Amino acid sequence: MPLYEHVYLARQDASTQQVEELTTQLKGVIEGLGGSIKKTEYWGVKSLSYRLRKNRKAHFTLMDIDAPPPAINEIERLERLNEDVVRYLTIRVDAHEDGPSAMMRRAERDRDRDERRDRGRDRDRRSSDESEDAVNGTEE
Numbered sequence: 001m002p003l004y005e006h007v008y009l010a011r012q013d014a015s016t017q018q019v020e021e022l023t024t025q026l027k028g029v030i031e032g033l034g035g036s037i038k039k040t041e042y043w044g045v046k047s048l049s050y051r052l053r054k055n056r057k058a059h060f061t062l063m064d065i066d067a068p069p070p071a072i073n074e075i076e077r078l079e080r081l082n083e084d085v086v087r088y089l090t091i092r093v094d095a096h097e098d099g100p101s102a103m104m105r106r107a108e109r110d111r112d113r114d115e116r117r118d119r120g121r122d123r124d125r126r127s128s129d130e131s132e133d134a135v136n137g138t139e140e
Helices: 016-032 069-080 101-138
Strands: 003-011 036-052 057-068 085-093
Touching: 003 016, 016 036, 016 057, 016 069, 016 085, 036 069, 036 101, 085 101
Parallel strands: none
Antiparallel strands: 003 057, 003 085, 036 057
């Protein structure tokens, strides 16, 4: 069966639970039509470059799918009918990417960068406290 990467954007008004339920519904449709989902990633709420249907933000979800073309046609039809789905994109790929997607790696990299920055602030704060103690003549 062909391999696909499918990303859909849900309205920011929808809760995370509603987005997960929609993903579960789409997964059921794909499995019912003889396909399977290899991986799902919820990327969170992100800002859009421009407004889509009066929305400035959206929930992003990625699915790696191994399914026949009629299954893809069916989930795209369901997404067109669903008011919560703002946009979707399905791309046929030769092989699924192992490990986390580029968006998840970026999120991890940003988290690591923030942790390093916070550690640097703590170090600066401690050194300034020590210098103040030296100036005031109080040492522990």
